[in-house]
Amino acid sequence: MAKYDGVLGVYAYNGKLAFALKSGKKIKTAWVDVPENIVKDEKLISRNLFAEFIKDTIKANGLKAKKASYVIGSDKVLIRDITVPKMNDEQLKFNLPFEFRDYIRGELKEYMFDYAWRPPLPGEEADENSLKLLAVALPVSYFEELTDVFKALGMKVVRAVPDVCVLERLLQEYPTDEEKNAERCFLEINEKELRMQVFKNGRFKLAHVMDSGEIQIIRAIADSMNVDMELARTYMRTNYQ
Numbered sequence: 001m002a003k004y005d006g007v008l009g010v011y012a013y014n015g016k017l018a019f020a021l022k023s024g025k026k027i028k029t030a031w032v033d034v035p036e037n038i039v040k041d042e043k044l045i046s047r048n049l050f051a052e053f054i055k056d057t058i059k060a061n062g063l064k065a066k067k068a069s070y071v072i073g074s075d076k077v078l079i080r081d082i083t084v085p086k087m088n089d090e091q092l093k094f095n096l097p098f099e100f101r102d103y104i105r106g107e108l109k110e111y112m113f114d115y116a117w118r119p120p121l122p123g124e125e126a127d128e129n130s131l132k133l134l135a136v137a138l139p140v141s142y143f144e145e146l147t148d149v150f151k152a153l154g155m156k157v158v159r160a161v162p163d164v165c166v167l168e169r170l171l172q173e174y175p176t177d178e179e180k181n182a183e184r185c186f187l188e189i190n191e192k193e194l195r196m197q198v199f200k201n202g203r204f205k206l207a208h209v210m211d212s213g214e215i216q217i218i219r220a221i222a223d224s225m226n227v228d229m230e231l232a233r234t235y236m237r238t239n240y241q
Contacts, residue, residue, distance in 0.1 A: 007158060008058070008065035013073040014190035015039065017054070021063045030061040042075055044145060051152035058153075068150050069159040074197075074207060077162045078103055078137040081118070081203075083130050092131075100137045111137045116165065121201050122181060134204075136162055164197065164204045171202045191215055 009020040018031040038049045058064075082099050084092070096115060097108040104111055118132035138160070147157050167186055174180045183200040192213045198205045214236070222232035235241070 006065045007067045007069050008063055008155070009069050009071065010054075011071035011073075011163070012039070013075070013163075013188070014042070014193065016190065017057065019058070019061065019063055021065060028061070028063060030057065030063065032057050042073075044149075047145065047149050048152065051149045054149070055153055066155055067158045068155050069161065070146060070150075070157055071166055072138065072160055072162045074163055074195075076138065076142055079162060079164055079204070080135045081132070082135050083132050086129055086131055092133075096135055097137075099135055104137060110140055112140050112143060113137050118203070121203075122177070134165070167197065167199065168202060168204060171199060189213055 006021050006023050009022075011018045012034065015034050015036075016031055017034050019029060021028045034050075034053065038045055038053055044050055078100060080099060080103070084095065084099070087095070092115065093113075096113045097111070100111070100113070101108060113136065115133045115135045118134055120126045120132075143160065146160065150157050171180055171184070181201045183198065183205075186197045186199070188195045188197075190213045192211065192215055194210045194212050195207065196210070197207045214233075218229055218232045218236055221227075221235055222229050225232065225235070227235070
């Protein structure tokens with residue numbers, strides 16, 4: 001009998017769906033374009049179709065898991081670096097929503113909130129009377145939509161993490177402090193835009209989006225090689241010539 005004890009990492013952003021499954025020391029990955037009749041302009045059109053699409057993709061790539069760890073795109077979550085007076089977890093849970101009252105649309109009760117403690121930066125002294133936190137706010141409706149999709153697959157979402165946190169964790173894998181703390185920029189090239197996320201001292205610093213993406217590259221290939229856009233897309237994806 002096949003075992004399904006792994007946790008499947010899933011990331012969906014700007015028309016693409018990516019998977020990563022770690023089994024022992026091996027990591028298996030796959031990514032696909034999401035059809036526009038399922039997700040359009042970052043809005044989910046059909047939960048059932050999305051669940052079926054994920055199921056078919058998982059099966060086609062031999063990814064077997066009953067649990068999922070979902071990476072949330074920065075367009076869905078609000079992130080703030082905040083400093084608050086020192087308090088316990090219960091006090092933080094009560095006060096955290098009010099740190100977002102000037103930034104969210106709608107009522108505070110329509111969002112769920114979480115945080116991670118920020119250690120002092122290199123050369124910075126710790127303040128015993130305050131806490132530095134990375135605070136996040138996520139619409140409850142989005143999380144419920146997400147969990148419903150995976151329920152339909154017979155899978156459980158065991159963790160939902162903003163992509164910024166994933167990249168910060170990735171930076172910790174560098175072997176030296178100099179490499180971990182260097183200023184770095186991650187680029188995500190999507191169909192119609194290029195998103196840059198800058199990190200310094202191992203922390204998220206800023207993000208910027210440019211209206212230039214894959215489509216411009218595909219169009220240039222199509223014009224240069226005198227082929228249609230779909231064939232040009234295939235040439236780019238397969239690194240033809």
